[in-house]
Amino acid sequence: MSTKQVFAGSASGFLVMLAMVGCTSSQPKQPSNATAAAAAPAATEMKQTFDNTLLKEWTGPYGGVPAFDKMNLADIKPAMEKGMALHLADIDAITNNTAAPTFENTIVPYEKAGEALSRAFIYYGIWGSNMSTPEFRKIQAELAPQISDFRSKISQNTKLFQRIKAVYDQSQKTPLPADQQRTVQLIYEDFAMEGAGLSTEAKQRYAAINKELSSLYTSYGNNVLADEEKYVTFFTKDQLSGLPESFVKAAAKAAADNGKPGQYAVTNTRSSMDQFLTYSDNRALREKVWNTYYSRGDNADANDNNQNITNILHLRDERVKLLGHDTYADWRLQNRMAKNPQNAMALMEAVWPAALARVKEEVKDMQAIANASGAKITIAPWDYRYYAEKVRKKKYDLDSDEVKQYLELGNLTQAIFYTAGELFNFSFKPVPAGSVPVFHEDVKVWEVTDKTTGEHIGLWYLDPFARPGKRSGAWASQYRSFSTFDGKKTVLASNNSNFVKPAPGDPVLVSWDDATTFFHEFGHALHFLASNVKYPTLNSGVRDYTEFQSQLLERWLSTDKVINQFLKHHKTGQVMPASLVAKIKKAATFNQGFETTEFLASALMDLKYHTVPDPTGLDPDKFERETLAALKMPKEIVMRHRSPHFTHVFSGEGYAAGYYGYLWADVLTADAAEAFEEAPGGFYDREVAAKLVKYLFAPRNAMDPAEAYRLFRGRDAKIDALMRDRGFPVPAGQKAQKK
Template sequence: MLALVGCTSTQPQQTASTDTGAAPTIIEELKQPLDNQLLKEWTGPYGGIPAFDKMNLSDIKLAMEQGMEMHLREIDAITANTAAPTFENTIVPYEKAGEALGRAMIYYGIWGSNLSTPEFRKIQAELAPKISEFRSKISQNTQLFERIKAVYDQSLKSPLAADQQRTVQLIHEEFAMEGAGLDQAAKQRYAAINKELSSLYTSFANNTLADEEKYITYITKDQLSGLPESFVKAAAKAAADNGKPGQYAITNTRSSMDQFLTYSDNRTLREKVWNTYYSRGDNGDANDNNQNITKILQLRDERVKLLGYDTYADWRLQNRMAKNPANAMNLMESVWPAALARVKEEVKDMQAVANASGAKITIAPWDYRYYAEKVRKKKYALDSDEVKQYLQLENLTQAIFYTAGELFNFSFKPVPAGSVPVYHEDVKVWEVTDKTTGAHIGLWYLDPFARQGKRSGAWASQYRSFSTFDGKKTVLASNNSNFVKPAPGDPVLVSWDDATTFFHEFGHALHFLASNVKYPTLNGGVRDYTEFQSQLLERWLSTDRVINQFLKHHKTGQPMPASLVAKIKKASTFNQGFSTTEFLGSALMDLKYHTVKDPTGLNPDTFERETLKALGMPKEIVMRHRSPHFTHVFSGEGYAAGYYGYLWADVLTSDAAEAFEEAPGGFYDKEVAARLVKYLFAPRNSMDPAEAYRLFRGRDAKIDALMRDRGFPVPKQSSKK
């Protein structure tokens, strides 16, 4: 979908330019005061902040409709200009357009991701097709595209300043990919397809969320065997919150499911919880997503064929680092055999443990985590729950601040409660400044806990992105997690995997905060590159400085002992068969779906089973995201045909990590850190990602480091990215 700056972006923009030739009546209308609270300019400290304390759901529908109308008028002001198209009279006002709508979109996104309710979902269903129609009116505006194309064509003859050239290139490319050059009949069909897809995406996401909220497994005291005390307390609280005091709730979220499957001794309940989680969107009821998948694939295929592409993946990957589906598939297929081989070893080890304990079973998917944990203890004397006692969320938060200070020279200071509005009492806010100069950089919001109406998983978002072309805009960044809220007075203890994810998502926030670009469009990203920065930040969790200073026992305050650290590092490649295979299962399936030349009538259940069988997917493992709840791919287009991007980015991650490992100062080497910020974080999308990486590393990335990190054999002939 077209990333309309100031519309789908979280970057609030200024009102349109008053270039010579713009219609006076339009300009006067644009200056009219805004009455709707959700459209109003942000006021207060820090360059203005969202009025989350004044959010009213009854305002959102009108705010979105009025905001879209205002944005279209701002576009009209650009196309009404009779002067020859230039960067200043076309691209600059385009970058400014949509300020009011951008503000409304922030609130709309908060309700959609963090505070969803049946009432909001009804509004969302009504607005989704209207938003799609609005986007089509811009992406298919012939006069606007002609002006953009004129500026672009001229820039090829007389190049602009580098950042302006990149901005024009990206905007022109996006319009061209969205069918701006099609004839009128094709444009109408293209817009109709997008409108229908927008409703399907909303339906898919809401169906998944409904199943996460609806299906909760309640257990009793006699069924708690094996479960850690912290989990039991949190499960008791969750049950009480849902009107079931005296019971224990296993919510249908990854954080709850994963812990239960790892520790519960009750195999029957493990199977039930596993089935409940992995059948989301696949229960044959009103929330079933299988028909949505088929229709989405059909419409995506029809749309790209209007543009002359064979498959959706061919269209989607043309401006990604992979460039085409074959390159993405080649990378995955180079790792897949090693992952499958490792799974066989892991299953063999687990089966031996099960047999030795007298359990007359064959390892099944709901056994994998449970027996993997037992193998971990046996092979490495490493107890995940023991590790968890040193992973307190409050300390991990200080650890990411320390890392940001050492690498980026950032300082984080809590904002006094009440001085910055928040949309929920769980949300906390910090001011980010430069450690040396004290200059204000932005705000960082943290929303850490799972709750009713909040989508699952972890993510980062930004309420305002950095730019300087129309006055300096500072950053408002947010991280959102779904940690299980503890019983009152208890610490928030998380797993090593969840701690890694916390660092990962903070990496996205640092990417926002470190931005040093002039134009809003340059804050975008290439999907198989933008995960690289966040994946790289995960590496600092296991550095000695973080471990020694911040990983302290929640009761004694003692740092994690060297013996336990040694076990963690020794076991770093443990269970890589499972983690790599469950990810690649989803990534391969995503690309297989989107390289089908005619998906008409495709049955997702059959396609999933047959494709995984052909790939040799182990029966003991399921895809990380099964098709009926694969929201990355089917609730929008951000990761569609692009879920492989995590692996592509991880090749860069492993290679870049070795640059730090080889440096005199290790992961805190000042010279390498300076290159990291200069070339890989601050530029955002103002330069080609491959060139940016070469400037950082001095060469292209190779797959060797990735294979070493996972304990897999390194290919005889190293492949370059």
């Protein structure tokens, strides 16, 4: 993203925003003499050949690529400090221009500002998300308040805001071309939301709060990462019962990598934890692994995050009250699709009862199997995945490990390429090793071109495996976004996963859920690659909309064309049999009580935290327990992300008061999927696919998301599609059509 775009979302750390879902990453050029003559001194300095590798212009093929092979941690702090100084010089050139503010002399140079810092931020993000070390975390802690100060110097620059406001006000009287009008609107709204119109005294307090928050976010995120690295569960050969061979081999490698050869290890990541809890027959060990994972950031030690949460909530509340808002959620949602917390809460409350009812059914089925087997237990959270798998086998004769044998990562990669080719006309070709620098040997790169014309679209990087220093989960990010206003910029996009690395020579087999996530994150990458906007700001996202495109792409995993071509047994090469496919589709709504409830619990908790009238002194542990009890949270399930490790919300502001957005986007997803199902060509219907790209992917934020969806669908989305999709009762008044 261009560094100015860091300001969207208030004090959210750039690193977290970059990592979570692939925020826009553009590399605008320095101001040209034609458009900003006053910027010449800064521009001249920007064009210098910097000694610091992290600031240098990207060279090489494909419009230039990051020099990941030359990254040196010693360079990062001086690069960031120099980059911030250069960016501020670009801003000074804009504010010192004595000509009346216009789009060309204010907005255009603002879009171009900060090129060198943008490059440095890319490397900063890689160290933070993919290759963190204790040494980097120390530097990160030092830089966080400096970055916050830098951001405040721009977001609260009175002269800059006056020029932007002047252009905005004029555009309300005499509209600009549509893309320019939208660009001005988004920039103006970002500044207004960041307190650019506050008094001098209020601005000073606002900046001080942001500075303090930046350090808290860094501390919170690093505490979670430290617990993920620190707590590894080791076990021995006599404790392998129930575990699949592929997991056993990977666990042996993980133990050896952690200095205990001959033993086995469950690393403290979701992919590793999830597999172990699903298959291990050892209940005591399941409980230990479960507790280790769900207590990240909550161990009453140096990495405990509870006080961080209290401080974050207090400061967020104080900051938005400076702007005249009652709660943080009111401030945050004003430019989202939901518009206000009441609308977001109403959606979740419409789904929550159906999810709880389904959980009761699921627990009853699991308890019956446990009783029948002679296990004298009551289903607990560490039993849910294990007995759910047994119910799945009994009700649907579906074995998750059997399904995994057809989900090999290489084939899945070809499957997402095929989907991109059919929908977007993209072609993916491996880039020869060594021709494009990478930051780790596991990272592979592909060139993306138009299948028909051969036109270069961009590069796609894949970093698939878990390792120490890499944050857990899966995400997409960009190193460069598409724009044309200052010369065409092609896309550099990446996907990052945490698959368990297999023993040498073994295939990478993943679960159906992990395969779905792989498609999901690739949907973000396609959103980047399909961009067709002129100005960098238009690549920004609306949080409760930006998950829609990626959630929709998940649907292609289960299409016949993908299954028949790419879901092949890793040993025999045989395509997944029709009988197994039928079982998967029949069980499509299986365990939706668990899936929906663990997600909604986190989303509801997020919004509850951020609608407390005065969170001063709030006790997160007590608040979490009491809120869940009031919601009648089933004792057999825990929040997907408990408060002390809810990095979406507390290590930055990308999803703060906005985690509900996944559900909001899923309403759009289910409705859009039905548009394909109703079309003559199904999920590969050419006409619907063309509208998908034209209205839902290519425009990014160049038009209002609600209007974009109406252009695609011909109407607004309806919740009944979501309820049908999850096998829940359709709300009264909705048409209960059969899928």
